[in-house]
């Protein structure tokens with residue numbers, strides 16, 4: 001684990017993907033958490049330019065994913081859970097990466113306040129573990145329906161918390177990972 005003044009960093013097994021633990025100021029009113037600080041991100045070598053911010057609200061047992069935007073509108077994502085708890089998963093789609101085709105699973109929760117920094121070239125998805133979960137996103141490129149893509153949530157052996165998830169229609173039609181011809185190429189930092 002490395003640290004800067006505002007964030008502790010846990011490296012994941014997938015190069016470039018890191019878990020951030022922001023400082024949490026707790027008092028008798030509740031908590032105060034800073035989720036983005038440009039100078040700290042710059043010092044940590046993380047993307048500082050975000051083009052959009054959005055959130056989703058999901059019921060227990062929902063899986064959203066596994067999503068990414070392909071080039072030229074590929075995105076870095078910074079995500080956290082503002083309410084509830086999710087099982088989050090990322091998959092490395094970067095050809096030539098030492099972890100190409102590997103996934104990593106994280107538990108992301110409002111209580112822990114942990115965040116995930118997801119570089120371009122990773123597919124992302126999550127399963128809601130609480131009655132409801134609100135997932136917050138900052139992304140480095142705006143939404144591009146033409147580049148918005150996915151691979152099937154169940155095409156790797158990710159140990160999802162549910163076998164019968166609530167899915168969007170679109171998420172039932174993505175190709176499996178094995179059939180996806182990835183345009184992403186790994187570039188070591």
Ligand SMILES: Cc1cn([C@H]2C[C@H](O)[C@@H](COP(=O)(O)OP(=O)(O)O[C@H]3O[C@@H](C)C(=O)[C@@H](O)[C@H]3O)O2)c(=O)[nH]c1=O
Nearest residue numbers: 054056064065066067068077124125126137143168170
């Ligand atoms: C992602 C997105 C969707 N939309 C629209 C399209 C659609 O009508 C509606 C819901 O879209 P989706 O079903 O794709 O929403 P959702 O399944 O929540 O998509 C998200 O999933 C997670 C796992 C991610 O990693 C995100 O980047 C994003 O892809 O919102 C936008 O207008 N802008 C956006 O940036």
